Amino acid sequence: MPFYSRIFSVRTLFLLLIVGCSLIFALILLWSGTGIMNLVIKQFGTEILTEKLNTAVQSIEDHYAILPRIGLNDSAEHRDGVRQTALKELSHFRYKETGRSFVISKTGEIILSSHYSSSAERGFADFFAQLRDQDSGSLTFTVDGHEQFSIFRFYPPWDSYIGISIDQHELFAYKNLFIRIVLMLLAAVLLGAFLLSSFMQRVIISPLIRLSRFANQISKGNYDMKLDGTYILEMGTLKVDIEQMVSALQQKMDQTSSQLQLIRERERWLDEALAALQESEKKYRTIYNAPSDSILIYDPAHRRIVDANKGMQEMFGYQHDHLQDMDLGDLSSGEFPFTHEETEKMITAALEDKSQLFEWMARKKNGEIFWVEISLQPTYLEGRKKILAVIRNIHARKMAQEDLASTKERLAVTLRSIGDGVITTDEQGRIVLMNRIAETLTGWRQHEAAGRLFPEVFHIIHQQTGEPCKNPAQRVLDSGKIINLPSDTVLIVRDGSRRLIADSGAPIRDAQSRVIGSVIVFRDVTEERRMEEELLKIRKLESVGVLAGGIAHDFNNILVGILGNVSLARQCLDDTGRAETLLRNTEKAAIRAKDLTAQLLTFSRGGEPVIQSASIGSVVTESAEFALRGSNVKFILNIPEDLWLASVDAGQISQVIQNIVINARQALPEGGTVEITCLNCTECAEEFSPLKDRCIRIMISDDGPGISAETLDKIFDPYFTTKDDGSGLGLAICHSIIKKHNGTISVQSEPGRGTTFTIQLPVSPEQDRDRQQELPLDYFAGSRAKILLMDDDRMILELSTQMLEYLGHVVVTCEEGESALQEYAKAMEEGDPFDLVIMDLTIPGGMGGEKAVRELLKLDPDAKAVVSSGYSNDKVMADYIRHGFKAVIIKPYQIEDLDEAIRATLAS
Numbered sequence: 001m002p003f004y005s006r007i008f009s010v011r012t013l014f015l016l017l018i019v020g021c022s023l024i025f026a027l028i029l030l031w032s033g034t035g036i037m038n039l040v041i042k043q044f045g046t047e048i049l050t051e052k053l054n055t056a057v058q059s060i061e062d063h064y065a066i067l068p069r070i071g072l073n074d075s076a077e078h079r080d081g082v083r084q085t086a087l088k089e090l091s092h093f094r095y096k097e098t099g100r101s102f103v104i105s106k107t108g109e110i111i112l113s114s115h116y117s118s119s120a121e122r123g124f125a126d127f128f129a130q131l132r133d134q135d136s137g138s139l140t141f142t143v144d145g146h147e148q149f150s151i152f153r154f155y156p157p158w159d160s161y162i163g164i165s166i167d168q169h170e171l172f173a174y175k176n177l178f179i180r181i182v183l184m185l186l187a188a189v190l191l192g193a194f195l196l197s198s199f200m201q202r203v204i205i206s207p208l209i210r211l212s213r214f215a216n217q218i219s220k221g222n223y224d225m226k227l228d229g230t231y232i233l234e235m236g237t238l239k240v241d242i243e244q245m246v247s248a249l250q251q252k253m254d255q256t257s258s259q260l261q262l263i264r265e266r267e268r269w270l271d272e273a274l275a276a277l278q279e280s281e282k283k284y285r286t287i288y289n290a291p292s293d294s295i296l297i298y299d300p301a302h303r304r305i306v307d308a309n310k311g312m313q314e315m316f317g318y319q320h321d322h323l324q325d326m327d328l329g330d331l332s333s334g335e336f337p338f339t340h341e342e343t344e345k346m347i348t349a350a351l352e353d354k355s356q357l358f359e360w361m362a363r364k365k366n367g368e369i370f371w372v373e374i375s376l377q378p379t380y381l382e383g384r385k386k387i388l389a390v391i392r393n394i395h396a397r398k399m400a401q402e403d404l405a406s407t408k409e410r411l412a413v414t415l416r417s418i419g420d421g422v423i424t425t426d427e428q429g430r431i432v433l434m435n436r437i438a439e440t441l442t443g444w445r446q447h448e449a450a451g452r453l454f455p456e457v458f459h460i461i462h463q464q465t466g467e468p469c470k471n472p473a474q475r476v477l478d479s480g481k482i483i484n485l486p487s488d489t490v491l492i493v494r495d496g497s498r499r500l501i502a503d504s505g506a507p508i509r510d511a512q513s514r515v516i517g518s519v520i521v522f523r524d525v526t527e528e529r530r531m532e533e534e535l536l537k538i539r540k541l542e543s544v545g546v547l548a549g550g551i552a553h554d555f556n557n558i559l560v561g562i563l564g565n566v567s568l569a570r571q572c573l574d575d576t577g578r579a580e581t582l583l584r585n586t587e588k589a590a591i592r593a594k595d596l597t598a599q600l601l602t603f604s605r606g607g608e609p610v611i612q613s614a615s616i617g618s619v620v621t622e623s624a625e626f627a628l629r630g631s632n633v634k635f636i637l638n639i640p641e642d643l644w645l646a647s648v649d650a651g652q653i654s655q656v657i658q659n660i661v662i663n664a665r666q667a668l669p670e671g672g673t674v675e676i677t678c679l680n681c682t683e684c685a686e687e688f689s690p691l692k693d694r695c696i697r698i699m700i701s702d703d704g705p706g707i708s709a710e711t712l713d714k715i716f717d718p719y720f721t722t723k724d725d726g727s728g729l730g731l732a733i734c735h736s737i738i739k740k741h742n743g744t745i746s747v748q749s750e751p752g753r754g755t756t757f758t759i760q761l762p763v764s765p766e767q768d769r770d771r772q773q774e775l776p777l778d779y780f781a782g783s784r785a786k787i788l789l790m791d792d793d794r795m796i797l798e799l800s801t802q803m804l805e806y807l808g809h810v811v812v813t814c815e816e817g818e819s820a821l822q823e824y825a826k827a828m829e830e831g832d833p834f835d836l837v838i839m840d841l842t843i844p845g846g847m848g849g850e851k852a853v854r855e856l857l858k859l860d861p862d863a864k865a866v867v868s869s870g871y872s873n874d875k876v877m878a879d880y881i882r883h884g885f886k887a888v889i890i891k892p893y894q895i896e897d898l899d900e901a902i903r904a905t906l907a908s
Contacts, residue, residue, distance in 0.1 A: 008295070019193045019197075023186070026186055029834060030179070030186075031816055032181075034179060037175045038172065038175065038752065039684075041175055042149070043172075045149065045166070045171050046138055046151060048095075049095070049149075049150075049151040049164050050151050051633040052093075052095055052099075052164055053151050053152070053153060053163065053164050054092060054163065055161070056089075056101065056164075057153065057162060063082045063086060064082055064157065065646060067079065067082065081704070083158065087111065087497075090103065090112055090162070091112055093164070096166065096170055097167075097170060098116040098167035098170045099164060099165070100115075100166075101151075101163065101164050102152075102161075102162075102165060102846050103159075103160050103161070103162050103163045104131060104160060104163075104247045104298060105161075106129065106154075106160060106161070110124075111158075111160060114141045115148070119626060121144060123141060123143060126141065127139075127141045131152060131161045131669060134155045135150075135153065136153035136154065137151075137152065138151050138170070139152070139164075146169065147167070147168045148167060148168065149164055149165065149166055149168045149171055150165035150166075151165075151168075152164075152427075153391050183651045191244055194468070195493065198718050202230075203235075204235070205228060206229065207231050207239075208235075208839065211227070211235075211242065212228060212771070215242070218246055218249075219412075227239055227243060233426030238486065249290060249453055257553055261311060265373050276544060286704065292314035292315075292393075293390055293391060293392045293393075293511070293855060294308070294309065294311045294315045294316070294389075294390070294391035295308070295309040295311065295312065295388075295389070295390055295391075296308040296309070296312050296323070296328075296388075296391070297386055297388060297389075298347070298387040298388075298389055299384070299386055300347055300351060300385075300387060301384065301660050302385070303327050304325065304326065305323050305324055305326050306324065306330065306386065308324075309322045312391070315363055315364075315391065315393055316362070316364050317364050317365035318365050321377055327340075327421045328343055328347065328389065329341075329343035331362050331391075332363065333363045334363065334367075338360055338361040338362075342591065346358065346374075346376060347376065347387060347761075350368035350377065350378055351374075351387070353378055355376065355416045356374070356375070356376040357373070357375050357376075357395065358373070358374055359371060359372070359373050359374075360372050360373070360374050367529065370393060371393075371395040371397075371398040372392060372393055372394060373391070373394045374389060374390070374391050374392075374394075375389065375390040376388075376389050377389075377390075396595055402431050418435060418437065419437065419650055420437060420523040421434075421435065421437040421438070421440075421441045421442070421521070421523065422435045422438055423438050423442075423449075423453050423454070423457070423458065423473075423519070423860040424433070424517055424520075425473045425477075425517050425518050425519075426516070426517045426519070427516050427517055428868060429453055429454050429473050429474050429477060429518075430452060430453055430454070430780050431450055431451065431452055431453075431454060431457055431516065433450075435875070437523075439520075441491065441493070441499060441501070441522070441557070442457055442458060444457045444494055454471055454473040454474070454520075458472075458473075458491070458494070458520065459491070459492040460485070460489050460490060460491050461489075461492065462486065462488055462490070462503070463488035463489065463490045463500065468652050470686050471502065472485060472505045472518075472520055473505060473518045473520055475505065475704065476505040476515075476518040476520075477505050477507070477515060477517075477518055477603065480507050481507070482504060482506045483502045483504065483506075484503070484505075485501070485502065485522075489502070499524050499526050500524070500526040500529050501522045501523065501525060502523060502525045503520060503522030503523070504521055505518055505519065505520045505521075506518070506519055506521075511724075522814025574759075575900065587894070590892065591596035609648065609737065609740055609878060610878055610880070610888055611647050611648065611649060611741075611879070612648070612650070613646070613647060613764040613766045614650040614764075615641040615643070615646075616643060616646045616648070616678060616696055617643050617654070619650050619654050619657065620637075620639065620657055620678060620698065621637060622641070622654070623657035623658045624637070624657060624661050624674070624676055626655070626667060627658045627661040627662050627665065628661060628674065631665050632670075633664070633665050633668050633671060633672055633673070634672070634673045634674070635674055635676075636673060636674070636675040636680065637675075637676050638675070638676070638677040639676075639677075639678045640678070640679070642644055642680070643678055643679075643680060644680050644694070644696055644764070645763070645764040646696050646762065646763060647761075647762050647764040647765075648741055648761055652741075653737070654731075655733070655737065656734045656737050656738065656745075657698075658689075659731065659733065659734050660731075660734060661676075661700065663731070664702040664704065667702060668703075668704050671703065671811070672702060672703050672704055673703050674700070674701070674702050675699075675700075675702075675809060676699070677698075677699045677701075678696065678698050678699075679696070679699075680696065680697075681694065681696065681760065682694055682696070683697050684744075684760050694763045695743070695758070695760045695761060695762060695763060696760070696761045696763060697758065697760050698758070698759040698761070699756055699757070699758050700756065700757045700759075701754060701755070702754050703754045704754055705751065705752065705753055706749045706751040706752055706753050706754055707749040707751070707755055708751055709766045712749055715747060716731050716732055716734075726781050738759060738761075741761055741762065742762050743761040743762060744758075744759070745757065745758070745759050746824070747760050750769040783907060784809060784810065785809045785835040785836055785902065786809070786827075786832070786833075786836075787804055787809050787812070787834065787835065787838060787902070788812050788813075788814070788823055788824060788827075788836070788837045788838070789811055789812070789813045789814075789838050790813070790815070790816070790817065790819075790839045790840055790849070790852070791815065791838075791840040791848065791868070792815050792816060792840060792844065794815075796840075797813050797815070800838070800898070803895045803898055804898070806895065807895070807902070812827075812834070815843075816843045816846030816847055817843060817846060817848060817852030818847050818852075819853060821852065821856060821859065824837065824856060824859060824860070824863070828859075828860065833860070834863075835864070835906065836864050836902060836905055837856065837864065837866070838865075838868055838889070839853060839863045839866070839867055839885075840868055840869065840870065841867055841877070847886075849868075849869075849876070850876050853865050853867070853883065853885060854884060856884075856885050864886050864906070864908070865884065865885050865889050866885060866886060866887045866889060866901055867883075867885040868889040868890075868893075869890070869891060870890070870892070886904075886905040886908050887901045887904050887908075889901045
């Protein structure tokens with residue numbers, strides 16, 4: 001029932017409609033009457049204000065009319081006085097409370113106004129626009145939110161507009177009062193009508209609506225409905241009669257309903273019981289016949305099968321009727337231990353309330369033998385104890401188990417037969433399987449390693465750096481690709497021993513090609529590598545004869561130059577010019593012998609570089625220009641100005657650059673181009689490389705004929721050469737030098753496309769120092785230092801003493817470290833200490849420079865010492881500062897080398 005029907009009836013709505021129509025007509029009459037009254041009041045007001053304005057203007061005219069009478073019509077002063085008097089009178093003009101006069105000149109000047117004091121005030125422009133160009137009329141304007149009504153006329157003698165304005169609120173005051181009174185009366189009438197309607201609604205209409213609704217619900221059979229509300233007079237009597245009638249009717253309906261409900265309840269119960277029984281039977285048959293397993297009920301008393309499902313018939317091939325005549329033992333294969341007698345034992349055990357579950361060999365109707373799994377359960381049916389048997393065909397599973405066992409055995413035999421170690425992991429990198437070789441190589445047994453993470457069992461490091469290698473199993477799992485370990489990989493065995501191994505890894509994938517594990521295959525190559533090294537030693541020994549012959553030839557040539565020049569110089573002592581030339585030639589031959597010795601030390605892997613911070617740009621430029629001097633090869637050099645300093649032995653790196661550039665020059669007999677580019681690099685580190693974040697890269701390229709792939713693999717091998725007159729040592733020496741600098745050298749070449757050598761060298765940590773910090777030649781000119789010289793070779797002592805005295809120094813000599821310490825202590829006690837000590841590194845049978853400098857620094861922490869040796873491969877020569885020396889002099893040396901070392905040390 002809609003909400004409004006609970007409150008209003010047709011009568012109420014009709015009454016409200018009449019009241020609403022009356023209200024609309026009253027409002028229309030009020031609106032039209034208000035409009036008429038506005039017109040009347042405005043017209044009446046206009047007439048009154050016009051009369052007042054005319055009266056005021058007439059008064060002004062009367063004043064002006066007096067002047068001609070008294071003969072002052074031409075007196076400007078008296079006319080102005082009349083004007084001021086008139087304005088004063090106008091300023092005192094009042095009509096009602098808000099009626100005021102105003103005078104505005106034709107030009108917009110405010111002469112008199114109670115509303116505007118300045119023409120710039122807001123609203124004045126609109127007000128003046130209504131006055132301008134009109135002789136008379138009325139207008140409305142707004143001042144401070146109040147609407148004003150005004151009558152005006154143009155007064156020619158003043159050339160101004162004179163008018164009277166009044167507030168419209170005051171003008172229409174009685175009209176507004178009348179409207180308020182009418183609205184109040186109208187509201188009172190509406191309130192009365194509403195109260196009358198409400199009273200009728202509550203006393204008469206609402207009770208009738210509730211009685212009507214009550215009767216409607218009773219007619220629909222809703223006897224629980226109650227009559228609420230207040231009922232008076234006849235309405236109350238009617239309510240009581242209706243309630244009594246409904247009560248009597250409800251009692252009769254309840255009696256009839258209870259009897260009918262009882263009948264329906266019994267019918268429903270019978271229907272439900274029958275449906276449940278049918279459903280139960282249906283479910284039982286559905287469940288009984290649904291499984292593929294065989295289900296049968298066996299009566300042990302009569303030794304026959306009582307019932308069997310469809311799965312039984314399909315599994316064994318018998319019809320249902322045929323099965324009911326069979327014994328349970330008839331389904332056995334009949335072969336021991338699956339005989340009829342063994343079946344009886346199982347049934348007897350089941351009858352003793354012991355459930356049986358066992359695997360059995362059964363026979364189908366066609367004679368086929370197959371494996372089954374039988375479950376026997378005792379149960380009571382129809383008051384008798386019977387056996388419920390469930391038979392499952394497991395022949396495929398048994399065959400698969402046998403195949404799996406056979407496969408596992410073959411796999412185990414295969415893994416045991418493999419000569420390499422094999423380890424498999426799951427997708428988390430945990431070990432699943434190891435063969436016996438893997439157990440032997442790692443020291444872990446299969447049962448100990450199973451479930452452990454791969455690195456716990458397979459711990460590998462790099463042979464050269466000693467740093468741990470990346471987990472190969474994890475690399476395979478991450479990449480899903482076959483991987484190989486570097487050739488210098490060492491396996492740490494469980495007992496701490498080490499084995500050099502070679503291995504590879506591959507992913508294990510499932511049927512969908514997803515990676516589900518990894519397999520690592522490795523073998524011990526320690527003995528193999530040792531044999532290779534032995535073979536290499538044998539190969540080197542075989543080459544010693546060739547090398548010795550070459551050395552003998554070169555040294556004989558050098559000695560010829562030295563001895564020949566010296567013997568000629570002795571014969572020419574009187575001719576100083578010719579003697580000096582011969583001595584210079586002798587010096588050049590000796591320098592050649594020094595360079596040959598340095599090359600031999602470097603090739604023998606004994607020539608340790610003397611590392612210092614150096615500008616690679618200058619080393620590369622000088623070396624390349626020297627190697628290409630006099631050739632027809634074009635040289636292009638690309639070196640940035642901000643190239644980093646490198647930690648190198650400048651002499652050895654110069655030898656590398658010269659060797660590579662000379663090879664390029666020899667590959668371009670008809671001319672060509674050699675281009676050298678130096679770069680600052682931040683991406684130069686490779687796996688197992690000693691280079692870290694930064695390096696300096698040198699690329700030497702030529703446009704020659706290139707190198708074949710077969711030759712490229714052997715290019716750094718000692719004694720390998722493709723030249724008829726080559727020794728095969730040049731690039732081998734380069735490779736040895738770069739490796740000792742902790743750098744890398746590689747080559748890329750294709751036949752017909754030229755060759756590019758790439759060298760990467762470590763960056764010096766001293767990038768902030770001056771790149772060229774050379775001392776001027778006369779830095780210590782005239783200076784005199786006291787020097788202690790220690791060397792076990794008498795010839796070197798005498799020669800070095802002469803050099804030092806020639807340079808202006810005072811020299812004290814000794815032949816071993818203990819004597820040097822005594823001399824130094826003695827000089828300190830006498831107050832005349834040594835400025836510098838030059839120590840030979842190796843003293844046979846005595847204290848050498850390495851130990852002596854340690855004792856010297858204990859004696860005098862400020863002592864300045866220089867190390868000198870012909871063994872440039874010694875670790876002290878390569879890192880002399882860490883051992884306490886200030887500088888190094890490599891034998892043989894010239895007087896310039898000695899002077900430079902002394903100057904640098906004294907300046908430190």
